[in-house]
Amino acid sequence: MDSERITSHDHLVDEGEVARWVAELEAAPASAASTPAPSTRLSFDPEDAWAIIRDRHEIVHAYGGAIGWPTKDASVASAYVGFAVLDGELWTTTTKGRGKTYAMLRDPRAVFVIVSADRQRSTTVYGTVELSNEDRDVTRFAIGFSRYRSGGWSEIGPGIASFDSAGRYAVRFIPTRFVTRLPA
Numbered sequence: 001m002d003s004e005r006i007t008s009h010d011h012l013v014d015e016g017e018v019a020r021w022v023a024e025l026e027a028a029p030a031s032a033a034s035t036p037a038p039s040t041r042l043s044f045d046p047e048d049a050w051a052i053i054r055d056r057h058e059i060v061h062a063y064g065g066a067i068g069w070p071t072k073d074a075s076v077a078s079a080y081v082g083f084a085v086l087d088g089e090l091w092t093t094t095t096k097g098r099g100k101t102y103a104m105l106r107d108p109r110a111v112f113v114i115v116s117a118d119r120q121r122s123t124t125v126y127g128t129v130e131l132s133n134e135d136r137d138v139t140r141f142a143i144g145f146s147r148y149r150s151g152g153w154s155e156i157g158p159g160i161a162s163f164d165s166a167g168r169y170a171v172r173f174i175p176t177r178f179v180t181r182l183p184a
């Protein structure tokens with residue numbers, strides 16, 4: 001491998017690397033050729049999903065997840081977003097003028113994915129979104145996200161203050177189905 005060409009932002013894999021990896025796998029004894037994936041089970045119980053969503057210490061990066069939505073051309077787009085649980089509901093945010101905002105206003109169907117920090121559990125929440133540009137809802141999200149992120153009753157910091165700004169929507173996620181992956 002040409003280590004001088006590799007940089008921290010180089011994610012490309014060339015054909016030589018693929019060929020070497022396949023050759024190593026083929027040459028390895030059968031017992032060492034693959035490590036079995038951890039045994040998992042699926043749950044459709046909303047309580048299993050909420051156990052992951054509510055426990056901020058278990059979530060990768062402590063406060064984020066991925067939200068996906070259908071686009072105008074019937075494909076799917078997604079984004080990593082911060083979220084908060086407010087009065088037992090899942091909320092996030094977006095701003096006016098973004099493609100995601102236009103798409104959510106046009107078609108409210110969405111999916112939200114959260115993975116636990118140990119990567120042993122994840123939940124996919126299917127549902128719809130409801131956007132609100134009411135000052136009260138936007139401010140409520142900013143405060144809730146700040147507290148959720150910090151784990152306490154902290155003030156809104158400079159990085160979070162941008163969430164409480166003009167042109168911002170608070171996005172309420174309305175679940176219709178939960179699929180949670182748990183250790184077996």
